[in-house]
Amino acid sequence: MRVSDEIHHGKVAVITGGGRGFGKAFGTALAARGAHVVLADIDGHAAASAATEIVAKGGSASAAACDVADEAVVAAVFGEVAEEHGGIDILVNNAGLHSAAYNKPSAEIGIAGLRRLFDVNVMGVYICSLAARPAMSGRPGAAVVNISSSAAYGNRAAYGVSKLAVRGATAQLAREFAADGIRVNAIAPGLIFTDTIRAELPKDEAARVMSQQILSREGEERDIVDALLYLVSPASSFVTGETLRVTGGFALSV
Template sequence: MNGSAASAGERAGSVAVITGGGRGFGKSFGEALAAQGAHAVLIDRDGPEAEAAAAGIRDAGGAATGYAGDVADEARMAAIMAEVAAAHGGIDLLINNAGLHSDEYSQPIATMGVPKVRRLFEVNVIGTVIATLAARPFMAGRRNASIVNISSSAAHMGGTAYGTSKLAVAGLTITFARELAPDGIRVNAISPGLILTDTIRSELPEATKVRVKAMQYMDAFGEEADIVEAMLFLSSPRARFITGETLRVTGGMAAGI
């Protein structure tokens, strides 16, 4: 599992809910948090995939549960959050990671059509709202309660419906940071750049990787561990005075004021 031995037990007794937890960043987040002692709750539209990821964490000695759920389904999200809180006493961390992406959602809006654009915003934007509101009652007043949203470098560069949906996520981060502050809940976001996940390594053409890297300040590719480390920091007491911020982990590609 991800996470250093030195930090093992740092989150003992805490409960972390991760949407889109069956694969990619979500799965890695769960592994890293479980390595530090948290109970990782992995929610994914693909229920068997969520349970398989949770089983992998348990096999490695961690604590995890998998749930089938679509973040755009308000009733389902409310039911899962209530069940998790009843079983574990509350929720300490929510990671709004579920999202639609890939080339399919980076086409011109006229090409995508309204139904696909609507679905994109239902998941990426409204799904963030739904999961946050569903978890809020069970996070209020918890020590170091924190929400981490996953935005994207595309949010800061413009040009696609996907990027616009992730720009909305960055905006919601500020809105919820203000609205949830009285409950003692911090809200921050991460905007990943080009990160060489297994999917990106296998599916993204080499020429595209080279082109994107040339847009960065740093002559290096981002790794999944870079995003995991950003999440671990923002959700930890070390970031106790940070809220409403979006951390760009892009090698400088999306740098800006």
């Protein structure tokens, strides 16, 4: 059976940043395979709209307004999910700040901007993972997947440093959560041509990145979705603490 054909009937998945982009795509893919997906997003309206679309396609989905940097809000949202559904099987820590505003010199971002960047991209991973752990403990196949970035391997800006921290947090949390039977892995996407990237990324920067890829084609959203499906499936049951680079070879290193 192909990984993409694995069935997740009865599974409960919480996806942060689930209102759009990768988060919405993850939710759509998991719901299509039988999971109930909870799309948690700071933009509650976007999350509700995405959940409505999934339900219209025959999937099971709900939405929650959630700032992953707000510990009290996260605890409340995850507590409600666990109470309503009996537990959590999959957590995707996808929410993150990644616009052009954070890919510039630290002095331009400023201390307040840097603090918010790390609160969301790094502390958000810890806050959500720790909140979900009790509801995931002991559930067969329980898996956390964090979203890092190929920028973690270059560190050209503070954004890349935040995603380097996600790689480290992934390895550390994998050690801690193993006692509860929870695997923790990460995906580091390369240049993926989503609508947002096409709108924001200067053509010369896109050309620079693609010139350093080993594979010449454009990265597509489905490449990251397929990686997610692998990491939450039985096919990866002996994989934990790893960051899977999906970059067309851009982030290749020894």
